[in-house]
Amino acid sequence: MQVLDTEARIRKQIAENPVILYMKGTPAAPECGFSRATVGALNKIGKPFAFVNVLAAPHIREKLPKLFQWPTFPQLFVNGELIGGCDIVLEMEADGSLQALLEKATAQA
Numbered sequence: 001m002q003v004l005d006t007e008a009r010i011r012k013q014i015a016e017n018p019v020i021l022y023m024k025g026t027p028a029a030p031e032c033g034f035s036r037a038t039v040g041a042l043n044k045i046g047k048p049f050a051f052v053n054v055l056a057a058p059h060i061r062e063k064l065p066k067l068f069q070w071p072t073f074p075q076l077f078v079n080g081e082l083i084g085g086c087d088i089v090l091e092m093e094a095d096g097s098l099q100a101l102l103e104k105a106t107a108q109a
């Protein structure tokens, strides 16, 4: 029962938020260097994003990696699609594609 509830919760969060970051800690107080770096890249772009602190949500921390076959955090979703973790976000920030993606996603919201 808990497993189904957790999956439904995750799918709702992803559906309701055009940009959502599953991370350790909060944007104001990240609790892992990978999450900190990812928040830094998103803040540089300056578009709004939702977040879930998986350290405060152990069921989500356990379930999300299985749902989207991505084993680690952070995980960035844009318009319902998993973009990736810290490495991918930093690469996309460097080549300009993160800005383009987020501008498009938040313009549609």
Ligand SMILES: N[C@@H](CCC(=O)N[C@@H](CS)C(=O)NCC(=O)O)C(=O)O
Residues within 6 Å of the ligand: 024, 032, 034, 061, 071, 072, 073, 074, 084, 085, 086, 087, 088
């Ligand atoms: N290369 C990864 C690094 C992320 C990573 O290694 N995260 C670890 C440590 S924070 C993790 O989430 N481990 C699984 C867990 O703690 O649930 C990325 O690009 O995001």
